[in-house]
Amino acid sequence: MKIAICVKEVPDPTAEKRIDPGxxxxxxxxxxxxxxxxRHAIEEAVRIKESGVETEISIVLxxxxxxARTVDKALAQGGDRSVHLADxxxxxxxxxxxxxxxxxxxxxxxxxxxxxxxxxxxxxxxxMAAAVAERLDRPCVSQAASLTLDGSTLRVKRQVETGYxxxxxxxxxxxxxSDAINEPRYPSLPAIMGAKRKPHEVLSLADxxxxxxTVGGAGSRTTVRGLSKPAGRGASVRIEDDGTAAxxxxxxLVENKVVV
Amino acid sequence: xxxxxxxxxxxxxxxxxxxxxxxxxxxxxxxxRTHHVPVPVLRQLGDLGVLxxxxxxxxxxxxxDYTALCLVVEELARHDAGLSVAVAVHGGLxxxxxxxxxxxxxxxxxxxxxxxxxxxxxxxxxxxxxxSDTAAIRAQAVLDDGQWRLDGTKTWIxxxxxxxFFVLFARTGGGGAKGVSAFVSTRAEGLGSSHxxxxxxxxxxxxxxxVLDGFRVAADDLLGVRDDGLKIALATLxxxxxxxxxxxxxxxxxxxxxxxxxxxxxxxxxxPIARFQGVQFPIADISARLEGARLLMLRAAxxxxxxxxxxxAGAQAKLIASRxxxxxxxxxxxxxxxxxxxxxxxxxRLYRDAKITELYEGTSQIQxxxxxxxxxxxxxxx
Numbered sequence: 001m002k003i004a005i006c007v008k009e010v011p012d013p014t015a016e017k018r019i020d021p022g023x024x025x026x027x028x029x030x031x032x033x034x035x036x037x038x039r040h041a042i043e044e045a046v047r048i049k050e051s052g053v054e055t056e057i058s059i060v061l062x063x064x065x066x067x068a069r070t071v072d073k074a075l076a077q078g079g080d081r082s083v084h085l086a087d088x089x090x091x092x093x094x095x096x097x098x099x100x101x102x103x104x105x106x107x108x109x110x111x112x113x114x115x116x117x118x119x120x121x122x123x124x125x126x127x128m129a130a131a132v133a134e135r136l137d138r139p140c141v142s143q144a145a146s147l148t149l150d151g152s153t154l155r156v157k158r159q160v161e162t163g164y165x166x167x168x169x170x171x172x173x174x175x176x177x178s179d180a181i182n183e184p185r186y187p188s189l190p191a192i193m194g195a196k197r198k199p200h201e202v203l204s205l206a207d208x209x210x211x212x213x214t215v216g217g218a219g220s221r222t223t224v225r226g227l228s229k230p231a232g233r234g235a236s237v238r239i240e241d242d243g244t245a246a247x248x249x250x251x252x253l254v255e256n257k258v259v260v
Numbered sequence: 261x262x263x264x265x266x267x268x269x270x271x272x273x274x275x276x277x278x279x280x281x282x283x284x285x286x287x288x289x290x291x292x293r294t295h296h297v298p299v300p301v302l303r304q305l306g307d308l309g310v311l312x313x314x315x316x317x318x319x320x321x322x323x324x325d326y327t328a329l330c331l332v333v334e335e336l337a338r339h340d341a342g343l344s345v346a347v348a349v350h351g352g353l354x355x356x357x358x359x360x361x362x363x364x365x366x367x368x369x370x371x372x373x374x375x376x377x378x379x380x381x382x383x384x385x386x387x388x389x390x391x392s393d394t395a396a397i398r399a400q401a402v403l404d405d406g407q408w409r410l411d412g413t414k415t416w417i418x419x420x421x422x423x424x425f426f427v428l429f430a431r432t433g434g435g436g437a438k439g440v441s442a443f444v445s446t447r448a449e450g451l452g453s454s455h456x457x458x459x460x461x462x463x464x465x466x467x468x469x470x471v472l473d474g475f476r477v478a479a480d481d482l483l484g485v486r487d488d489g490l491k492i493a494l495a496t497l498x499x500x501x502x503x504x505x506x507x508x509x510x511x512x513x514x515x516x517x518x519x520x521x522x523x524x525x526x527x528x529x530x531x532p533i534a535r536f537q538g539v540q541f542p543i544a545d546i547s548a549r550l551e552g553a554r555l556l557m558l559r560a561a562x563x564x565x566x567x568x569x570x571x572x573a574g575a576q577a578k579l580i581a582s583r584x585x586x587x588x589x590x591x592x593x594x595x596x597x598x599x600x601x602x603x604x605x606x607x608x609r610l611y612r613d614a615k616i617t618e619l620y621e622g623t624s625q626i627q628x629x630x631x632x633x634x635x636x637x638x639x640x641x642x
Contacts, residue, residue: 069267072267072271073271076271186275186278186279187275188275188307188308189275189309189310189312189313189322190309190322192268192271192272192275193268193322193324
């Protein structure tokens with residue numbers, strides 16, 4: 001079983017986020033680290049491996065050369081090897097472009113399962129797994145709260161607002177795991193130190209056979225035109241219960257088309 | 261020497277910080293109140309490899325330097341000073357002398373079990389009448405039927421209530437500084453922990469009296485050279501006190517963080533108290549002094565790691581860092597006002613815990629003595 005985990009380097013989530021007013025982009029010059037949501041995906045892969053299924057866990061990252069430390073953090077959490085696409089031509093990639101690069105990396109190896117964390121803590125984006133699955137033309141499930149392998153079938157319990165859906169899908173597949181799926185273990189000190197000794201593959205765009213015009217700023221379609229704070233929720237309506245509160249609430253909900 | 265931290269140092273600190281926030285912080289106040297010594301947490305640290313930082317990889321450790329040990333102690337001390345000294349003693353006073361003075365057989369016998377946390381260590385030097393005056397040791401070791409038989413009383417033994425492994429000092433020759441030998445041994449019949457010593461702070465640390473009553477130690481568990489054990493004791497404390505400087509830095513950091521948080525959150529006279537200079541200046545002073553103390557600590561650790569003389573640097577680091585810890589805890593209490601005095605905000609615990617750093621592994625007076633003798637040489641001895 002070959003599992004790939006797509007991980008992202010993000011600004012330290014404990015630090016306050018800042019937007020550069022000149023570029024309208026998130027400032028990434030501070031401390032960067034492994035997206036905390038990705039730890040759950042790595043942990044889930046490690047648990048599959050520990051269940052007795054012969055497994056190789058690959059950490060896949062698209063990011064600058066300086067993200068090598070983040071690759072090591074992911075490997076310390078439980079990966080066996082890493083694939084790091086590091087090329088200056090990737091700067092300013094949006095979801096469209098990054099998903100193209102990730103898909104190209106994933107197509108180089110025949111992975112049975114591609115895992116993502118549920119979201120990235122920097123832009124709070126949840127869609128990368130779906131975008132990559134679309135490019136790979138593989139089934140995709142998001143918000144997985146549990147994974148069960150049965151031969152070449154994967155059963156996924158999926159967290160939804162009203163409870164759980166259970167979805168069965170054939171492998172190969174793409175899954176983004178919920179942060180409730182497990183409690184990631186601490187990377188032990190030997191694991192931290194061993195991470196550097198694991199096989200690291202660092203690729204340029206040319207190595208990965210990616211056309212530079214399809215990634216980076218040139219391959220992106222997102223333009224941030226402006227930023228503003230979300231509008232306030234508007235005036236609230238206070239209903240005191242004088243014995244008719246229920247009718248008043250119902251009337252309010254009907255008026256606002258919440259119930260019909 | 262300007263200390264520099266590597267990626268592994270930073271990752272190690274991050275690991276311990278993460279562990280503390282999840283496994284220790286939620287319980288610190290409770291453990292302190294109930295005088296609970298969380299031995300299982302120490303074993304967990306062993307599982308993570310944190311107890312074996314300075315032990316070479318061939319003996320099951322991480323093979324990192326002394327700086328790594330100090331960083332572990334510092335991070336632990338931010339959340340629980342008692343746990344931090346347990347690790348400081350285990351690594352700095354037990355694993356360290358084995359590494360430096362132990363025979364290959366002794367190293368192979370004990371280091372892997374110390375690295376994993378299967379054995380937790382204690383260092384039994386101090387006696388009721390031999391504290392700063394270490395040459396006054398009275399515990400006796402005599403050869404008896406091919407084994408050493410140890411008798412005596414050791415006191416103020418950190419980890420003494422639960423430790424499975426001991427570095428012990430006893431007299432094998434005449435009086436005075438010569439004639440003391442060092443031994444290593446696991447706990448067995450004849451070595452008993454008589455009682456925990458009630459103390460001002462550090463309630464999560466075991467501080468016990470250890471009684472040696474016909475305690476038998478194998479002949480090959482003598483550490484180093486017979487009758488030359490006091491050299492081992494003092495050389496070990498030269499390194500140990502750097503870990504206490506690290507502990508002091510951790511306590512001071514916790515106090516500073518607490519004072520800053522409270523000053524920003526607490527409102528009085530129409531705004532946060534952080535806008536008052538009377539609140540700002542003590543915090544600013546502690547911040548500057550703490551960064552200085554931390555550099556002294558890291559410098560001493562770097563010298564120790566490089567195998568260079570570090571007695572002077574370690575004494576300087578401990579002297580300064582321990583005072584910063586005491587003053588930082590005082591600033592935290594003062595910033596929190598009445599809440600600082602209450603047991604619900606953690607400032608009073610830091611205030612009680614900080615003081616020990618000026619006392620153990622050499623009082624501040626002893627540190628000054630060490631420093632003065634380095635500077636003044638024979639003239640300082642009169």
